[in-house]
Amino acid sequence: MHGELELIRLIAARAGMRGGVSVxxxxxxxxxxxxTVLALDMVVDGVHVSRATHSxxxxxxxxxxxxxxxxxxxxxTPIAAMVGLGVPDDLSADDVxxxxxxxxxLAGEYSMSVVGGDVSASPVLSLSVAxxxxxxxxxxxxxxxxxxxxxxxxxxxxxxxxxxxxxxxRDPSIGAGIAHAEALTQAHRRPIPLVDDGLHLAEAGAxxxxxxxxxxxxxxxxMARASGLRAxxxxxxxxxxxxxxxxxxxxxMPSDLFAATGGxxxxxxxxxxxxxxxxxxxxxxxxxxxxxxxxxAQRNGVDVTPARxxxxxxxx
Amino acid sequence: MHGELELIRLIAARAGMRGGVSVxxxxxxxxxxxxTVLALDMVVDGVHVSRATHSxxxxxxxxxxxxxxxxxxxxxTPIAAMVGLGVPDDLSADDVxxxxxxxxxLAGEYSMSVVGGDVSASPVLSLSVAxxxxxxxxxxxxxxxxxxxxxxxxxxxxxxxxxxxxxxxRDPSIGAGIAHAEALTQAHRRPIPLVDDGLHLAEAGAxxxxxxxxxxxxxxxxMARASGLRAxxxxxxxxxxxxxxxxxxxxxMPSDLFAATGGxxxxxxxxxxxxxxxxxxxxxxxxxxxxxxxxxAQRNGVDVTPARxxxxxxxx
Numbered sequence: 001m002h003g004e005l006e007l008i009r010l011i012a013a014r015a016g017m018r019g020g021v022s023v024x025x026x027x028x029x030x031x032x033x034x035x036t037v038l039a040l041d042m043v044v045d046g047v048h049v050s051r052a053t054h055s056x057x058x059x060x061x062x063x064x065x066x067x068x069x070x071x072x073x074x075x076x077t078p079i080a081a082m083v084g085l086g087v088p089d090d091l092s093a094d095d096v097x098x099x100x101x102x103x104x105x106l107a108g109e110y111s112m113s114v115v116g117g118d119v120s121a122s123p124v125l126s127l128s129v130a131x132x133x134x135x136x137x138x139x140x141x142x143x144x145x146x147x148x149x150x151x152x153x154x155x156x157x158x159x160x161x162x163x164x165x166x167x168x169x170r171d172p173s174i175g176a177g178i179a180h181a182e183a184l185t186q187a188h189r190r191p192i193p194l195v196d197d198g199l200h201l202a203e204a205g206a207x208x209x210x211x212x213x214x215x216x217x218x219x220x221x222x223m224a225r226a227s228g229l230r231a232x233x234x235x236x237x238x239x240x241x242x243x244x245x246x247x248x249x250x251x252x253m254p255s256d257l258f259a260a261t262g263g264x265x266x267x268x269x270x271x272x273x274x275x276x277x278x279x280x281x282x283x284x285x286x287x288x289x290x291x292x293x294x295x296x297a298q299r300n301g302v303d304v305t306p307a308r309x310x311x312x313x314x315x316x
Numbered sequence: 317m318h319g320e321l322e323l324i325r326l327i328a329a330r331a332g333m334r335g336g337v338s339v340x341x342x343x344x345x346x347x348x349x350x351x352t353v354l355a356l357d358m359v360v361d362g363v364h365v366s367r368a369t370h371s372x373x374x375x376x377x378x379x380x381x382x383x384x385x386x387x388x389x390x391x392x393t394p395i396a397a398m399v400g401l402g403v404p405d406d407l408s409a410d411d412v413x414x415x416x417x418x419x420x421x422l423a424g425e426y427s428m429s430v431v432g433g434d435v436s437a438s439p440v441l442s443l444s445v446a447x448x449x450x451x452x453x454x455x456x457x458x459x460x461x462x463x464x465x466x467x468x469x470x471x472x473x474x475x476x477x478x479x480x481x482x483x484x485x486r487d488p489s490i491g492a493g494i495a496h497a498e499a500l501t502q503a504h505r506r507p508i509p510l511v512d513d514g515l516h517l518a519e520a521g522a523x524x525x526x527x528x529x530x531x532x533x534x535x536x537x538x539m540a541r542a543s544g545l546r547a548x549x550x551x552x553x554x555x556x557x558x559x560x561x562x563x564x565x566x567x568x569m570p571s572d573l574f575a576a577t578g579g580x581x582x583x584x585x586x587x588x589x590x591x592x593x594x595x596x597x598x599x600x601x602x603x604x605x606x607x608x609x610x611x612x613a614q615r616n617g618v619d620v621t622p623a624r625x626x627x628x629x630x631x632x
Contacts, residue, residue, distance in 0.1 A: 041434050084358045128446075
């Protein structure tokens with residue numbers, strides 16, 4: 001099934017672009033000629049979230065958050081979202097109420113609206129959220145393909161929290177004695193879309209940007225290939241969330257690789273021209289070079305790029 | 317399950333409207349302050365379509381068509397669509413290829429683009445299509461709530477074809493000797509969104525408009541209630557597609573009620589101020605009055621409003 005899904009993704013990404021569209025398939029979002037940014041991301045129970053570990057409110061929050069993150073990664077401001085909700089028999093109206101309240105609360109934090117959508121019976125709980133945003137005045141949406149050789153690679157904050165939180169949720173026995181356990185599980189259940197960071201990085205002149213949904217190395221690889229460049233990541237520079245080192249130790253992974261391959265942190269990865277002024281919480285973790293397109297991860301100058309760069313969703 | 321789904325629809329329609337949004341939940345589409353029109357409709361196998369009677373291309377076509385129809389019903393022009401595709405194990409890459417080719421072919425007819433979306437494993441084939449459009453210069457999006465007492469109710473073309481086509485697909489033995497059988501099944505499998513008609517009716521001054529997805533009487537009831545008026549429909553004036561009378565006779569329904577309650581024709585219903593010039597294929601079928609909000613259907617001046625006004629989707 002997994003190979004077939006990859007093929008299906010390629011097919012789905014092949015449609016033609018016609019008038020009114022500046023950037024089509026392949027980025028975090030599509031961009032219309034007037035700067036309108038459009039994205040759609042699905043959250044399916046058992047694939048992206050689990051009703052075993054996520055409350056209905058967590059699921060609603062997450063479904064909107066991952067879409068807000070796509071808009072953030074374009075350096076744009078969200079305006080309105082629509083939800084296509086697939087409702088299984090065992091989901092109650094109260095569950096849905098909690099789900100939509102969580103979405104509306106998150107929407108309120110970003111002064112945007114959930115403006116409608118559709119509801120259908122379905123054998124599985126699924127949310128397809130479509131979102132519409134706009135780039136700021138005088139700022140163009142930032143694509144993943146615009147990086148230039150010599151750009152610095154920066155991340156908007158620490159990584160690994162969501163993967164650590166998922167490990168704790170899957171095996172609660174890990175949690176005993178782990179510092180920040182609650183914050184880690186919360187990071188997994190309630191990701192925070194970094195819209196302000198996206199605007200800051202876009203205004204500061206980011207040449208490329210994306211949100212780290214599937215792991216830093218995998219997403220850096222995507223940016224590098226889209227830009228025809230090599231992303232060189234210094235693992236020692238990658239900031240790790242508090243408690244991540246402890247969880248990595250329990251699951252038997254080097255903590256730097258744990259943080260650099262864990263998914264769903266929704267921090268932003270941006271390529272910045274050298275000399276750009278950046279806010280203090282933004283961390284330089286590597287640079288773009290003219291090497292063979294792709295990513296390399298180095299530890300103390302030695303290449304330690306793993307075979308598995310990150311998480312590929314799509315069902316086991 | 318059905319009552320619960322209705323409750324869930326109410327919950328999903330309750331979210332708050334914030335800056336940048338002119339029209340939120342409750343119309344065919346949401347409208348942003350700049351005239352951008354947004355809609356999202358789901359097509360789920362076993363609920364809205366059936367893989368038993370629809371080819372993958374039919375399903376792709378239908379999923380985009382129903383969204384194009386929502387944009388048409390606002391009097392707007394479609395620009396870009398995104399697709400959230402839930403892929404079950406038994407759907408092949410070739411099936412998906414046919415599905416996306418059909419979507420892209422339909423998109424091409426309207427000079428718009430499928431610009432991306434998301435693909436996920438799912439136990440059922442589902443497509444959530446989100447669409448973005450714009451109202452024409454100087455024309456405001458037409459809502460379902462704007463009808464005025466005295467407006468004429470018009471439909472853009474004949475009704476009943478899709479319901480008749482569905483009856484033929486479900487029981488092929490009906491088809492023997494039915495004229496237009498092929499055209500009727502095609503109407504069900506490949507609905508045609510009436511974007512040009514929507515623009516024409518909007519420019520002609522429609523005060524309210526929607527697309528007839530769930531049956532003329534049910535959709536007229538919705539327009540009437542949204543406008544605080546009574547829709548009086550003269551069943552004798554409702555145009556019926558060729559072959560509909562024959563199918564209605566076989567299934568034992570009066571053909572006028574068959575046509576007025578059948579779903580998925582995607583003709584447009586508009587409220588037009590009296591004296592408006594209209595294209596010849598547009599038919600006057602009734603008028604808006606100050607009576608109790610809702611719909612009434614008359615045959616030769618006698619009220620024959622049925623208890624069941626149309627189709628309510630959402631799973632049996």
